Amino acid sequence: MILITGFEPFGGESVNPSWAAAQLAAAALDESGVPATAVELPVEFGAAGPALEKALAAGDHDLVLAVGQAGGRAKLSLERVAINVDDARIPDNAGNSPVDEPVVDGGPVGYFSRLPLKACLQQLTRAGIPAEVSQTAGTYVCNHVFYALMHQLASVPGVRGGFIHVPYAPEQAPDGVQPTMEISVMAEGLEVIARTALSTAADIKLAAGATH
Template sequence: MILLTGFEPFGGESTNPSWAAARAAAALLRSEGLEAEAVELPCVFGEALRLLEAALERYHPEVVVSAGQAGGRSRISLERVAINCDDARIPDNAGNAPVDQPVVTGGPAAYFSTLPVKAALAALLAAGIPAEVSQAAGTYVCNHLFYGLMHALRLRPGVRGGFVHVPFEPKQLPPGSTDPSLPLEQLTEALAVVVRSTLATTADLTISAGATH
């Protein structure tokens, strides 16, 4: 079973491409004969994790790919590490704005993704999809969910999971905007590629995908 998650709109947006892509990717994977489900999560600290944990209990997935919107980024961002820090620049959809708070009190400083991010990167680039390995998932609800997911998966041996940030969809941009975006079809295929790469990879590739800053 494959579980994909995306977020509801936030920050004044009317749509969130992470949810549209997660839902479409689940349908695509099902058409390929895989069991896959998609769950929309609220952009709310705490509540997003509660619903994610409920989905883990309901579906018992072997792979979890959570996605979120990163407006301004031009590539699919395969997040490498989640940090134990909530520091909201803007309130979430329930008005919460934690500052310098742990995601999990007493938890480790960070968790690494257990998805094969390098193999997925190679597969995305081979498919002509702009992609990168990202070293920072922010400190908003996306990182909150990513950290909480990995904290939950420590008690589920063999289940692999991680987080992917996606750019805006073109329809989100006002006329004349020069902000980067990718079409929904490409975002959908990107999440499916991440899933396929995970299922096909037991040991990640050793290729350079680091950052100097």
């Protein structure tokens, strides 16, 4: 079973493409014979983790893809590392703005993704879907969920999981200033990532780092 999570809208937006893409990808996988479900998470530091935990407990999952919006980015971002810190630049949907607080008290400084990131990047590129390996998931609710996911999976051997950021959808940036991506392309990318993660035992070596 595959679990794909997306977020509700935040920051004054009326939509969140992460949730729309998660639903489309889960439906397409399910229809093709790969059991998958999508769950919407709140953009709230205090509620997102428990909502994720509830979703994980609801099924026997082989793979978990958490998805969030990163406005300003032009590609699907395969996040490499989650860090144990909440540092909010804007309030969450409950009005909370934690600063320099841990996601998990006493937890490790960080966790690496369990996805075969380079293999996923290669397959996305071959499919013509703009993608990159990202070295930071930020310090907002996306990173909070990424860290919470990896912390929970740390005690569940064999289950793969990770976080993917998606750009704005076209309707969120009608002026054309910010980069966008069609939700259907995001969903196709999530399908590629899911299938690659399920079929790849060991990641490949592929240069995709950053100089800054």
